[in-house]
Ligand code: NAD
């Protein structure tokens with residue numbers, strides 16, 4: 001299609017005054033392309049760690065973004081830089097309650113992710129996972145939006161299969177301290193698939209493995225933020241158990257790229273998103289100590305929390321083959337950026 005014909009089509013479709021735009025057809029062809037790609041996107045949990053990075057990427061791509069967040073573990077500070085952008089809107093809202101909105105796409109991330117936070121009120125965590133997902137699915141059904149659920153590697157519990165493929169059903173204790181989160185996300189996945197099969201909603205499920213980076217909360221209890229902040233403060237670094245348990249850490253920019261890739265595909269999933277490079281928690285502690293030398297911090301061993309998974313590593317074959325996605329950021333580089341962030345944060349807050 002020629003540039004001029006494409007613009008004429010755009011003008012008819014969007015009912016604009018063509019004469020006013022003919023002066024610079026080339027520019028407006030770009031506007032046409034932009035308009036056809038620009039989407040209205042809801043990000044629930046958008047004031048949190050991953051959500052705020054996701055919003056940044058979506059705004060950079062020219063989308064309109066509504067952030068829904070009750071600021072339980074998120075912060076206005078994370079989204080403050082977006083407020084001057086006319087394509088950004090913030091709504092303080094608890095997803096446990098219904099809300100009427102319009103959108104083309106919904107990224108549903110609202111849910112506390114750190115064990116300390118999600119265990120602080122297990123019933124609220126379950127309500128957020130189940131009722132929150134139900135409400136977001138309700139919007140998707142009503143306005144025919146595509147919805148992506150941020151699920152978790154926790155659906156595999158303490159896995160008996162290693163690495164974990166999506167076909168593995170998991171090993172979750174339904175009455176343990178992590179159950180409110182694990183079972184909540186498992187129920188959320190069931191709801192998503194139910195809405196797909198029963199109500200023809202366009203859905204995607206991302207099973208997110210441990211993700212880290214700037215904008216994690218210094219006190220949210222997750223291992224990367226804990227270790228870095230402990231060493232920066234000169235405190236001892238707390239390894240739970242003997243540190244032989246493993247995790248696989250994905251830098252946040254890789255995760256955001258994976259989430260967008262999944263949303264833009266027609267894949268329902270579940271699809272694992274994570275970095276398959278596995279490290280033990282003791283190795284991570286030693287690495288952080290090496291990267292922040294001279295603080296006098298030492299490793300101390302504390303009791304291992306109940307049901308703490310002994311190992312975790314994603315099988316990302318599906319993401320590689322269906323989405324052409326794989327992580328690119330090395331742990332050292334990601335930790336470096338995260339350490340710089342927390343250095344600034346603590347300088348501001350610790351005086
Ligand atoms: P986060 O705690 O930083 O962000 C969660 C956001 O959801 C926060 O802004 C919080 O205020 C908001 N929220 C919580 N309950 C809400 C409610 N009832 N209504 C509205 N907003 C609510 O966590 P994160 O690490 O950014 O995680 C984002 C999503 O990704 C979560 O769904 C989490 O389960 C999933 N996930 C994260 C990881 C990870 O390692 N970061 C791993 C697996 C899954």
Ligand code: UDP
Nearest residue numbers: 115221222223224226238239240245281308
């Ligand atoms: N962990 C630790 N010290 C800390 C915080 C966490 O040794 O200060 C361990 C925790 O027991 C778990 C791993 O680090 O084995 C990852 O914990 P996190 O809370 O980050 O996430 P999880 O993958 O357990 O949800």
